[in-house]
Amino acid sequence: MALQNLGEGRSRPSFSRYFGVSRSAMASPATFMALMAPGVAIVAAFFLIPLVLVAMEVANGPDGWATYLVILTNARYFESLVQTLLMSAGVTVVALILCGIVGMFLVRNRFAGRSVLIGLLTLPLSFPGTVVGFMVIMLAGRQGAVGGISNALIGEKIVFAYDIAGLFIGYLYFSIPRVILAVMASAEKLDPQLEEAARSLGAPRWRVVRDVILPGLMPGLISSGAICFATAMGAFGTAFTLATDIDVLPMVIYTEFTRNANIAVAAALSIALGVITWLCLSAVRFLVGEKADVTTRGGA
């Protein structure tokens, strides 16, 4: 008897509390609008309105809306677009391979200095592109370390800071932290027994990598690869610091805008840069995303 009473006494308040919670979770329309307002305001002020303004700016140019096609018709712009795309894709692929191996190693091995190493590898996160560009110049510029050493050894100064190789290294350096952190997050979730199971079934190392490790890392590789690619497409600071003979798209936009006051073209190129980047990322998601989705949800 006493027990029963106690039980009822307990269950009743929690019942009503349950309803209280669910009622506030389904907010009234007024509350909903009030809660959404800051988010909408921020999106509008910092994204939608500037985007529309830039997009509209194109119409004010001498060629009107046709300016949007300039990126395809003008050889210089088109070449710059291709260069930027190739560079970004290259940086992304190399970063994924490098960081995939390093990240996996760091997760699976414990050794002295491991946390220091992770700290060093993720340090570039805190540097702006300009500083990274400056570092590349110090490494491979006219007065750089590589040039100094090669001069002493073979009597020839090796300088590659100002061409495509320098930019590539700068971008790569910039991308490594993000990719490594994402790979490590995926690798932590990867059950080492999956690999042992595959090996017990006779799978050689390369098959374990292809059939077990890569599918497991895929979600992390895709998301960090996307960020890496998008960052590389829009990277300006590094290119600006290094730039001599490279024409990446953000540099072209800057030049058109500030030096040539060609605002319509700059606006068209800006929108094109955004759209093309977005298209590339969507394509990748479409091609490998579904598989990756299964992998994340299936992790037991």
Next chain:
Amino acid sequence: MNATAMAQPGSQTVQTEKTGGTRIELARCTKTFPDGTRALLPFDLTINGGETLVLLGPSGCGKTTILRLIAGLEFPDAGGKITFGEDDVTRQSIEKRRVGMVFQSYALFPNMTVAENVAYGLKVQKVERRERDERVRAMLEMMHIDMLADRRIDQLSGGQRQRVALARAIALRPRVLLLDEPLTALDAKLRVKLRTEINSLLRKLGITAIYVTHDQEEAMALGDRIVVMQKGAIAQIGTPREIYRAPLSPFVADFVGASNRLDGRIEQNSLVLGDVKISLDQIGHAMTGDPIKNGDSNSNSRSGQGLADIYFRADGLAICAPDQGQIRGRVEAISYLGEKSRLTVSGIGESVITLDVDPDFQIAIGDDIHCRFNPERLTVFGRYPDARNAAQAM
């Protein structure tokens, strides 16, 4: 050789394996990890062909390390030797050893369907497509999961997942099946059900199997023989009955469920517990390290006297009429378990004792009870310095 062995039709699989499993021998094996931890002290272990051997022990006792040595996931220190039948596999890698593994975490490939998981090993071994499909179908049928063939792993329950893992492990007809706590992640009811299934599967296949668990009941139910491990060493090897009835050490007794412990003395071939005196001849299992037999020079032993640890389960002590009682206690708690009630009793030893009574027995918390020992069900360890060694020498 591997591939030709695979090339028989799937329907014959079960029959051919019945003829007897691979005998496995570990000789003078030790395992020291790179950081210097001694995971396994020197040991020898033989697993007969077709036998199910259970490695039982608390976590960190080294049971999983032995399994990994046999799997080829770890190698023994120099000097150790592992053979599968006539085949020395000491330095052979797991890929070549032809072992089937089942893990606690299932370790199913999440990017593949049930059928693809089971087919994976056959695919790696380049078994031809038609043969492969046939074998996978036979495996799924045997595990009663043929209707799940095209499901993704995340759509399966824990029990179904472990069935897939078993099918995948035996699809390649391994020389030995290694199971690492396969049922630990399942709920109690399913655990018992799947345990029975695994048991009949192992009998049917006649495959050599090594099963790691920390669950005493599971070990009893499955093992032909049980190896009880303690701190990197083998504490006892025996049939479930031997382990249960005749533990060689207090550790084994305690681990296999004799959770009641009392302090006593041994005097003139009798167990003495306060006023109670029971002849050692009546005791179910006494490990007193008989000083006369072993020629022990310890003065304490020579007089036939010494301290004793008494271990027993809930059936070692029973409530009786006051005039027949040997010992008195007080009921501290009563748990009704359906077919019996389990009492927690204080006042008999330093810590509380549990004993079982008929569920209809009228008793209440705080009652004083009189109890009698059931000597047949007692296990007594004379606490001589080398009682264990003496016992093993017998």
